[in-house]
Amino acid sequence: MSTTRTINASPDTVGSRRARPDPGRGRRPPRRTWRQALRRDWQLYSLAILPLLFFLVFRYLPMIGNIIAFRKFEPGGSVFGEDWVGLRYIRMFLNDPSFWSVFTNTVIIGGLTLLFCFPMPIVLALLINELRGSRVKRFVQSVSYLPHFLSMVVVAGLVMELLSLDGPVNQLLRATGGDPVAFLQEAGWFRTIYVSSEMWQTVGWGTIIYLAALTTIDDQLYEAARIDGAGRWRQIWHVTLPGILPTALTLLILNIGTFMAVGFEKILLLYNPLTYPTADVISTYLYRMGIVSNNFSYAAAIGLFEALIGLTLVLSANLISRRTVGASLW
Amino acid sequence: MVTVDNTRGYRVFRVINAVVLTGVVIVTLYPFVNIVARSLSDEFAIRAGKVNLYPVGFTFKTYTFVASDPTFWTNYRNTVVYTVVATFIAMVLTTCYAYVLSKRHLRGRTFLIGAAVFTMFFTGGLIPNYVLISSLGMKDSIWAIVLPNAISVFNLLVMKTFFEGLPGELEEAAAIDGMNTYGILLRIVLPLSKAILATMVLFYAVSFWNSWFSAFLYMSQSDLFPVTVYLRNLIAGATTGTSVGADATDMTVATNIKAVTMVLTVIPILAIYPFVQRYFVKGVMLGAVKG
Numbered sequence: 001m002s003t004t005r006t007i008n009a010s011p012d013t014v015g016s017r018r019a020r021p022d023p024g025r026g027r028r029p030p031r032r033t034w035r036q037a038l039r040r041d042w043q044l045y046s047l048a049i050l051p052l053l054f055f056l057v058f059r060y061l062p063m064i065g066n067i068i069a070f071r072k073f074e075p076g077g078s079v080f081g082e083d084w085v086g087l088r089y090i091r092m093f094l095n096d097p098s099f100w101s102v103f104t105n106t107v108i109i110g111g112l113t114l115l116f117c118f119p120m121p122i123v124l125a126l127l128i129n130e131l132r133g134s135r136v137k138r139f140v141q142s143v144s145y146l147p148h149f150l151s152m153v154v155v156a157g158l159v160m161e162l163l164s165l166d167g168p169v170n171q172l173l174r175a176t177g178g179d180p181v182a183f184l185q186e187a188g189w190f191r192t193i194y195v196s197s198e199m200w201q202t203v204g205w206g207t208i209i210y211l212a213a214l215t216t217i218d219d220q221l222y223e224a225a226r227i228d229g230a231g232r233w234r235q236i237w238h239v240t241l242p243g244i245l246p247t248a249l250t251l252l253i254l255n256i257g258t259f260m261a262v263g264f265e266k267i268l269l270l271y272n273p274l275t276y277p278t279a280d281v282i283s284t285y286l287y288r289m290g291i292v293s294n295n296f297s298y299a300a301a302i303g304l305f306e307a308l309i310g311l312t313l314v315l316s317a318n319l320i321s322r323r324t325v326g327a328s329l330w
Numbered sequence: 331m332v333t334v335d336n337t338r339g340y341r342v343f344r345v346i347n348a349v350v351l352t353g354v355v356i357v358t359l360y361p362f363v364n365i366v367a368r369s370l371s372d373e374f375a376i377r378a379g380k381v382n383l384y385p386v387g388f389t390f391k392t393y394t395f396v397a398s399d400p401t402f403w404t405n406y407r408n409t410v411v412y413t414v415v416a417t418f419i420a421m422v423l424t425t426c427y428a429y430v431l432s433k434r435h436l437r438g439r440t441f442l443i444g445a446a447v448f449t450m451f452f453t454g455g456l457i458p459n460y461v462l463i464s465s466l467g468m469k470d471s472i473w474a475i476v477l478p479n480a481i482s483v484f485n486l487l488v489m490k491t492f493f494e495g496l497p498g499e500l501e502e503a504a505a506i507d508g509m510n511t512y513g514i515l516l517r518i519v520l521p522l523s524k525a526i527l528a529t530m531v532l533f534y535a536v537s538f539w540n541s542w543f544s545a546f547l548y549m550s551q552s553d554l555f556p557v558t559v560y561l562r563n564l565i566a567g568a569t570t571g572t573s574v575g576a577d578a579t580d581m582t583v584a585t586n587i588k589a590v591t592m593v594l595t596v597i598p599i600l601a602i603y604p605f606v607q608r609y610f611v612k613g614v615m616l617g618a619v620k621g
């Protein structure tokens with residue numbers, strides 16, 4: 001989920017936008033007053049009413065609804081809770097050892113995902129780029145994008161079938177003389193399963209942005225490198241890699257910004273009480289606390305904490321990105 | 331003369347590259363092959379761990395068995411209905427808002443953009459959303475699925491970028507001829523935007539077809555489930571969560587039934603995928619070259 005949205009900031013476009021000031025700026029008419037603007041553009045504004053209502057009700061109301069983290073909430077009562085209880089629920093989860101265990105799991109799974117799923121699309125894009133023949137190229141691309149279009153339920157189903165006792169992985173184990181393993185029942189295997197299925201699902205799709213960046217590299221640079229006697233390797237090292245470096249850096253920083261947002265849906269589908277020790281993350285924990293056990297205020301407090309960490313990470317990642325590579329999300 | 335591109339080392343690399351990429355293709359496709367083989371195999375052969383690349387004890391019986399379950403068809407129809415309605419609502423809202431945001435002269439435009447973009451980085455979270463949808467009385471209704479995700483900000487920005495790239499002269503000419511904003515949008519702008527509209531419809535339709543969590547969260551009757559929740563209850567054995575009405579009888583679902591349901595769930599996606607894949611890629615590119 002985070003990959004598509006982080007693609008927004010291509011450093012080249014941002015950079016060039018900064019270098020060339022908007023040509024229309026000089027001709028822009030003086031700022032109208034609101035009354036004039038409304039008279040002139042009321043039809044445009046009217047088109048924005050329904051979408052704004054959507055954002056207000058389904059995006060901003062829930063944000064305000066987080067107030068139940070500080071108020072006692074009665075199911076069936078007011079959306080915004082009944083009485084103020086101050087920081088009671090905050091203190092409660094800060095003193096909850098299970099919370100810290102799921103917090104650690106979140107950081108570990110997020111970190112592993114970043115470590116394995118961030119570099120792979122670069123490698124795959126470089127390999128695909130070296131293919132001759134556009135047909136083969138297109139075929140490899142089409143196949144590698146495919147898993148991106150599957151429902152998470154199907155992905156989880158495929159993982160379960162592959163790893164089931166009668167599945168191919170255990171068939172291989174048996175054939176090589178090993179004992180079958182109930183992979184999904186063992187906490188020690190969960191992170192491996194999660195990260196590799198995540199790679200299967202996202203790496204191909206992640207190459208799109210790099211393949212696009214590769215096409216923008218000027219052919220003259222390769223020409224010049226060849227004339228200087230650079231072989232294929234040195235061309236890749238001195239031309240290709242520097243060419244995609246800004247894209248890679250931007251995506252890296254943005255991925256660091258969203259690394260706590262681990263795949264809630266997939267974990268919810270794949271984990272079970274036996275694997276909770278390694279699999280349970282903040283979002284699944286608060287789901288069980290809130291929706292399953294009806295501790296809405298307590299779960300909302302955890303959710304608010306997680307959202308604030310996420311926001312802080314994104315904001316600081318964006319700040320670093322703006323300072324270092326000059327790319328910003330907004 | 332030997333060019334640098336034809337050195338021995340590079341030829342070796344190209345062979346290795348071909349092998350690696352063949353491996354990637356095989357690893358990507360293998361789970362599909364395996365699941366299709368299972369769906370066409372005899373249950374005992376599967377249990378014995380004999381099914382891998384091709385069906386063993388070839389049979390269509392599992393397909394006819396799944397197809398004879400009325401709940402499956404109800405849920406499949408639900409998925410189609412939810413996808414169509416949700417995509418329609420999403421397209422109307424997204425198109426309107428993207429068009430408004432694309433008008434650079436508009437007063438308050440920065441605020442309107444900011445209001446949308448901020449929701450990408452900070453959301454209310456699961457619990458307040460759940461409480462809100464419940465108190466709006468949307469549980470067990472189609473609205474819980476089609477309304478809360480009606481605008482994807484990513485899609486909105488892609489569309490806004492596209493509209494900004496359209497030549498303004500046509501719209502100005504139409505305005506001088508006395509056409510109002512609604513007319514301009516409907517009769518000038520939209521016909522020029524067929525490609526991006528198709529891309530957006532696909533983006534939304536695929537995401538609604540694949541979605542399962544809102545339905546899992548807000549639907550408690552099995553005749554309201556989409557097929558993804560039907561499948562989820564099969565693979566999870568229907569033992570957890572809010573899915574009270576789920577097929578409680580299927581505590582241990584035969585693995586070939588799961589395989590068949592998976593195949594039937596992804597078939598529509600796989601069927602259109604080869605033809606529409608390039609639209610998706612184009613859409614992502616548009617998003618990457620943000621204006």
